[in-house]
Amino acid sequence: MRALLQRVLEAKVVVDAETTGEIQKGILVFLGIGKDDNLENGKKLIDKILKYRLFDDEQGKMGWNISQANGGILLVSQFTLMAQTQKGLRPDFGSAMPPTDAKVLYEQLVEYAQSQFENVQTGIFAADMKVHLVNDGPVTFNLEIE
Template identity: 50%
Template sequence: MKVLIQRVTQAAVDVDSITIGQIDAGILALVGVEKQDNRETLGRMAQKLLKYRIFPDSEGKMNLSLTDTGGGLLVVSQFTLAADTRKGLRPSFSSSAPPDLARSLFDEFVAALRAQHPNVETGRFGADMKVRLINDGPVTFMLES
């Protein structure tokens, strides 16, 4: 599993020109599910995402997590994150989970996050989405299982 996280002052996702998820300050998480991912992977990644310290404390150091700040979390599926780009000029998606498995694991991932955090919004799996954000910093990290 690969999760690209961005600290944002706001973010939203639209499907068919309708906003289906939006947050104020918090994290936008783009999620790529890979073939080898499973429930154990999801649980570890959910914990890491919620506890990863990317928000400034009173001294301006990145010492606070999303759990600490209570900020919003917008979770968007993005299978292209699972691409292998090491060879050639076209990405390979051989390591991506098949769509049915990816959808199931993505839904379980979101459920695990919602069980631990009160403000979780999502995009729509498999839809053509338009994601809007204001990156704060910018602060962006790739979390990998």
């Protein structure tokens, strides 16, 4: 499982001209689910995201997590994060979980994230999403859980 975290000043997801999720200051999380992933490692990743310190504290260092920074999380499914890109000129998505199974796991992870943190917004799984963001920094991290 992979998560690409972007610290943002604002972000939103639009599907068919309708905003499905929107945050101000916080973390935009693109989440890729692999075929061997499960709820247990997904919960570990969500926990790590919630504790990950990528916001400036009083000393101007990345010392605060999302809760301490009073931010929000926008959680967006992104199967393309699972692409194998080492060979050739076309991405190989063989390591991504099949969509039917990935949707179930993604929804379980959204539910878990919302049970752990009050300000979690989402996109729509497998929709043609338009993601708008103002990257803060830019600050971007790639997290993986196996």
